[in-house]
Amino acid sequence: MADATSDRSGPLIELRRVTKVYGRGDAAVHALAGVDLRIEQGEFVAVMGPSGSGKSTAMNILGCLDTPSSGSYRFRGVAVETLGRDQRALLRRRDLGFVFQGFNLLNRTSALENVELPLIYRRTPRAERHALAQRALALVGLNGREGHTPGELSGGQQQRVAIARAIVTDPHLLLADEPTGNLDSVRSHEIMTLLGGLNRDRGITILMVTHEPEMAAYAHRVVHFLDGRVVDESAPEQRS
């Protein structure tokens, strides 16, 4: 199916000389010092780098949660740096899905309702919402657990719910911030297999931050960050 060379014209993501500066004057911290990055439709990209290398900042900007201090960020041709807070929220609602290290599900809320949440903001009618959420949960292998709350699910299952929530809207881009950071090795590989499958079978572009080379090996391409710059782009090490 869709792979690194999408038939869409233009890249999905294009960062040009993007900087992000926190603070001012002598206290200024350059979290990003001029990042150039292109990601094509259908890619599966891993982002690696030591803490403080700027990868989280880059993810926040790519996720339209934050704006660059300078430089340009085009998402499907749209200049994100010119968008206001609400317009970025609408873009996230329409085109992006998030998976976090800490799962970030709503407590005391069933798996089904957690997955329905993005659809509520999209004003999807109730019946369709149920059907879509159920399908997404089935896709991540959680049939029969719709009524469980996060407290009643294991870490791996919670992360599956989070992935279902991220893909229920059929996003163009799935941003995963250390999705396996809180999971043991077996669960981690299960989650990575799931993400790999979603990328391969459904053509969802995935951008994933990780510091485990083992997990990065599932990606097509690895982007290394150091001191606020992209220092190396390479194919991942072969999986053992």
Added chain:
Amino acid sequence: MLWNTLLLALREIRRNVLRSVLTMLGIVIGVAAVIVMVTLGDGATRQVTAQIESLGTNLLMITMGQRMGPGSGSNAPPFTLEDVAAVQREIGAASAVAGSASQAMTAVVGNSNWSTTVTGSDNRFFAVRNWTLDDGRLFTEPEQRAGRAVCVIGATVRRELFGYQDPIGQKIRLKQIACEVIGLLASKGQSAMGSDQDDLVVMPLRTFQRRVAGNQDINLIQLSVREGDSTEQVKADIERMMRERRHVHPADQDNFSVRDMKEIATMLTGTTRVLTALLSAVAAVSLLVGGIGIMNIMLVSVTERTREIGIRLAIGALEREVLMQFLVEAVVLSSLGGLLGILLALVASIGLASLLQVPFVLNGPIILIAFLFSAAVGVVFGYFPARRAARLDPIEALRHE
């Protein structure tokens, strides 16, 4: 979307039932207190008005001296029968005029005695004061002319002196005279001023003047003004006429006064109204305090749910959608408090009204106003916490522990 927001708010409130109820308490008490105050105030006003109406709102009273109360008429000359006749003759708008004289006295029947007020007047007295008979009859013309020892008594006097016996035809001893009871007046109950209206004995004026007072004085002239005539106008006419008859020097003040029952009614209900408004204002302060309670809890809630807000913002909730969520929650909280307050107020006012023997008057508008006000309290005090939630930075909020 609004429906979803509403469901979400209800669920959030249910999740913390105890906290929600405690938060609402301020509003519940505030709304209940305002409604109870106004309802009881209305009841009291209604009661006073009804009592004054039973006296006749078209009643004018001409008294000696300038002021009602202590020291009144101390050096003002009394009225005469000629004054009564003159009012009857010259004031066309007067439908009935009754002159009377009264004195406090002890009435004795057998072993029972009772201090009461004995009034000398004629049958017009009953007409002017809206008295009706329960039993017996009023005075006959010969009785009034000859000054016979007959009397009509009120319900209290009957109860105290005769118990459940039939008083008609019995004799009451008033000083040296033995007075035959010929009529029993229907009970009027307590007056607006708190005195017992049924505590009276009425005898013909001539009997009173000759055998009780020993003079020809009349202390009070009461008249009812015909329906449709302005009491103001009649009052002015009487004042002019009486100044002339009583030879009041143009530079002097009146040595009598003409009082309008409407005036007294307005004065009495006015007091009740002011009191009601004052108490309601105090009760309304509790609504304000309730609002601050809601704001406090909503701020706590926003802090507790910072991560949830972060998740919602990350998956694409707009600022105003988060604002609405928290605002609706605050409004639902305060409106529920308002509804509970209304229920509590209805129960409390019905109970208190019967306890205080005041009629229960359901005041629809004040209930509606109290409810809308409680909802408005939610909007006003929920806005600040909701805005704080909506303005959160999603990145910071997601990092919140």
